[in-house]
Amino acid sequence: MILYHGSDIVVDKPVLLISKRTLDFGPGFYTTTNKDQAISFAQKVMIRKESKVKAVSIYEIDFEKIETSLDILKFTSPDKEWLHFVQKEHCQA
Numbered sequence: 001m002i003l004y005h006g007s008d009i010v011v012d013k014p015v016l017l018i019s020k021r022t023l024d025f026g027p028g029f030y031t032t033t034n035k036d037q038a039i040s041f042a043q044k045v046m047i048r049k050e051s052k053v054k055a056v057s058i059y060e061i062d063f064e065k066i067e068t069s070l071d072i073l074k075f076t077s078p079d080k081e082w083l084h085f086v087q088k089e090h091c092q093a
Contacts, residue, residue: 001063003031006042008051014059016070031059 005011014029032038035056042054066072075082 001033001061003033003059003061004035004038005029005031005057005059006038006040006045007055007057008042008046008049008053010055011057014057 005014016029032041038056039054042056045051046054073085075085
């Protein structure tokens with residue numbers, strides 16, 4: 001599986017840390033299978049941080065292998081289950 005991460009820096013090796021920042025869906029390292037979405041997010045981060053760089057990091061992972069060792073929440077589309085999750089997280093923030 002190919003995953004993309006949009007930011008204003010290249011992230012060669014993601015490190016999963018407990019973050020004190022308030023993110024849309026709580027602490028974590030956000031990726032997407034949609035390259036265009038990662039590019040768009042990188043643009044937004046660049047503007048928000050007043051950076052001159054936008055970057056999309058690309059990862060190839062064995063999803064079945066990591067699924068057994070990490071707590072992963074995966075949505076394949078913005079369906080009803082996804083919407084309930086988004087609403088729940090925003091109401092708790």
